[in-house]
Amino acid sequence: xxxxxxxxxxxxxxxxxxxxxxxxxxxxxxxxxxxxxxxxxxxxxxxxxxxxxxxxxxxxxxxxxxxxxxxxxxxxxxxxxxxxxxxxxxxxxxxxxxxxxxxxxxxxxxxxxxxxxxxxxxxxxxxxxxxxxxxxxxxxxxxxxxxxxxxxxxxxxxxxxxxxxxxxxxxxxxxxxxxxxxxxxxxxxxxxxxxxxxxxxxxxxxxxxxxxxxxxxxxxxxxxxxxxxxxxxxxxxxxxxxxxxxxxxxxxxxxxxxxxxxxxxxxxxxxxxxxxxxxxxxxxxxxxxxxxxxxxxxxxxxxxxxxxxxxxxxxxxxxxxxxxxxxxxxxxxxxxxxxxxxxxxxxxxxxxxxxxxxxxxxxxxxxxxxxxxxxxxxxxxxxxxxxxxxxxxxxxxxxxxxxxxxxxxxxxxxxxxxxxxxxxxxxxxxxxxxxxxxxxxxxxxxxxxxxxxxxxxxxxxxx
RNA sequence: GAGGCUAUAGCUCAGUUGGUUAGAGCGUCGGUUUGUGGUUCCGAAGGUCGUGGGUUCGAGACCCAUUAGCCUCCCCA
Numbered sequence: 001x002x003x004x005x006x007x008x009x010x011x012x013x014x015x016x017x018x019x020x021x022x023x024x025x026x027x028x029x030x031x032x033x034x035x036x037x038x039x040x041x042x043x044x045x046x047x048x049x050x051x052x053x054x055x056x057x058x059x060x061x062x063x064x065x066x067x068x069x070x071x072x073x074x075x076x077x078x079x080x081x082x083x084x085x086x087x088x089x090x091x092x093x094x095x096x097x098x099x100x101x102x103x104x105x106x107x108x109x110x111x112x113x114x115x116x117x118x119x120x121x122x123x124x125x126x127x128x129x130x131x132x133x134x135x136x137x138x139x140x141x142x143x144x145x146x147x148x149x150x151x152x153x154x155x156x157x158x159x160x161x162x163x164x165x166x167x168x169x170x171x172x173x174x175x176x177x178x179x180x181x182x183x184x185x186x187x188x189x190x191x192x193x194x195x196x197x198x199x200x201x202x203x204x205x206x207x208x209x210x211x212x213x214x215x216x217x218x219x220x221x222x223x224x225x226x227x228x229x230x231x232x233x234x235x236x237x238x239x240x241x242x243x244x245x246x247x248x249x250x251x252x253x254x255x256x257x258x259x260x261x262x263x264x265x266x267x268x269x270x271x272x273x274x275x276x277x278x279x280x281x282x283x284x285x286x287x288x289x290x291x292x293x294x295x296x297x298x299x300x301x302x303x304x305x306x307x308x309x310x311x312x313x314x315x316x317x318x319x320x321x322x323x324x325x326x327x328x329x330x331x332x333x334x335x336x337x338x339x340x341x342x343x344x345x346x347x348x349x350x351x352x353x354x355x356x357x358x359x360x361x362x363x364x365x366x367x368x369x370x371x372x373x374x375x376x377x378x379x380x381x382x383x384x385x386x387x388x389x390x391x392x393x394x395x396x397x398x399x400x401x402x403x404x405x406x407x408x409x410x411x412x413x414x415x416x417x418x419x420x421x422x423x424x425x426x427x428x429x430x431x432x433x434x435x436x437x438x439x440x441x442x443x444x445x446x447x448x449x450x451x452x453x454x455x456x457x458x459x460x461x462x463x
Numbered sequence: 464g465a466g467g468c469u470a471u472a473g474c475u476c477a478g479u480u481g482g483u484u485a486g487a488g489c490g491u492c493g494g495u496u497u498g499u500g501g502u503u504c505c506g507a508a509g510g511u512c513g514u515g516g517g518u519u520c521g522a523g524a525c526c527c528a529u530u531a532g533c534c535u536c537c538c539c540a
Contacts, residue, residue, distance in 0.1 A: 323540065449499080
């Protein structure tokens with residue numbers, strides 16, 4: 001018999017872990033609701049054609065495909081055909097409906113776009129939705145990277161106002177403030193600035209090449225980026241221009257002014273700069289001065305997903321070595337992929353598994369989150385058990401989370417169970433308590449114990 | 464897709480240049496204690512050393528293959 005295991009890159013969540021995860025979910029949900037977003041859920045699987053081609057070549061490779069199970073090829077010719085399809089399937093990341101026509105969801109944005117198109121006539125636009133569900137990627141797992149992980153997304157579709165961008169920035173900053181995450185930087189940039197950058201380098205066609213190289217600035221440094229740019233065929237004047245641009249420093253407004261000068265010949269760059277200015281101005285009005293995170297214009301921020309067209313954002317926590325914990329941006333024509341034109345959207349995503357890892361690593365989960373507040377009634381059997389059950393029922397009616405040890409086993413064993421369960425209170429009701437119509441309430445944290453009436457005990461537990 | 468590391472008890476790991484019966488800590492169970500846990504003390508159970516082959520008088524250790532996990536690059540949350 002082989003030892004049981006779970007698929008690579010997936011995890012079980014213990015009771016304490018689930019509580020801690022729920023703490024994050026609940027924090028985010030409260031904020032989404034407060035900002036007027038509505039909940040949405042979509043299926044774990046989508047038609048493969050919905051997903052293919054939306055995440056770039058690399059993304060297509062990482063989609064988990066679901067094998068068709070109703071294969072009843074009876075004729076030899078059909079079996080032959082299936083074999084051919086298999087060969088294609090294994091060599092290319094393309095759809096071969098005979099073998100697979102469904103796939104696990106890769107992110108929450110594309111399914112959302114699909115939903116909006118399908119339900120366009122019932123929705124009130126601008127439509128604001130949040131969604132918290134698992135997604136799957138056939139990636140190679142490593143630190144902070146899983147094959148099954150959860151995303152929490154908030155998107156607004158059907159409005160081009162930059163108020164939306166500003167609100168989403170506020171949601172980010174509010175969330176990381178509420179979660180007490182230190183050293184959070186929300187980086188903001190615009191695809192239009194990147195397009196402008198390519199334009200002033202006389203390499204408009206190579207915007208992706210430039211941004212991909214530039215995105216690695218943090219990791220490989222300027223020398224590395226120069227190498228990449230040369231390799232991708234950017235000439236020296238272009239590289240000099242890029243050097244000039246990434247050397248821009250100062251406050252956000254100082255950066256934007258400098259970029260305005262450098263890229264003054266590019267209409268699209270100027271448009272991007274204006275959008276960033278307006279977004280920042282809206283954000284300034286909406287923000288809360290207590291938020292500790294930093295909002296930083298970063299021209300080197302690229303982001304891979306190729307459907308972004310306007311403002312893009314990414315969140316990192318500099319207190320730990322970890323990839324980004326959130327990202328998002330404006331996509332002008334996401335629903336156009338499914339036939340609905342002129343429907344601009346903008347959204348952000350929280351990578352809650354990474355956020356969990358960061359909070360855990362920094363030991364920032366509030367203490368009471370992991371255990372919950374629970375009361376255990378010990379069981380002495382017979383008359384005492386009947387009396388105990390009666391108390392249990394009264395506790396629950398009063399809204400107290402309580403359980404009784406179901407078996408009348410040795411006192412010591414029940415106490416050890418209580419300890420392992422990390423309960424906050426233990427209630428002891430033996431002959432003595434029963435005859436006095438009282439109970440002994442033991443605070444399991446302090447070890448203090450007193451003889452009380454049921455009402456008194458409830459008051460203390462709820463206090 | 465490229466590269467590196469690891470695999471020994473339920474968990475975390477020791478195990479010397481290859482040499483008798485493979486160890487520790489934690490955990491589990493039992494006792495100390497059948498109305499007081501988390502602390503002490505005593506005891507017990509638990510391993511064909513990932514799998515297959517090879518070298519050797521002899522392999523947990525060395526070699527080859529294989530599988531799984533972890534990590535880095537790529538890319539991403």
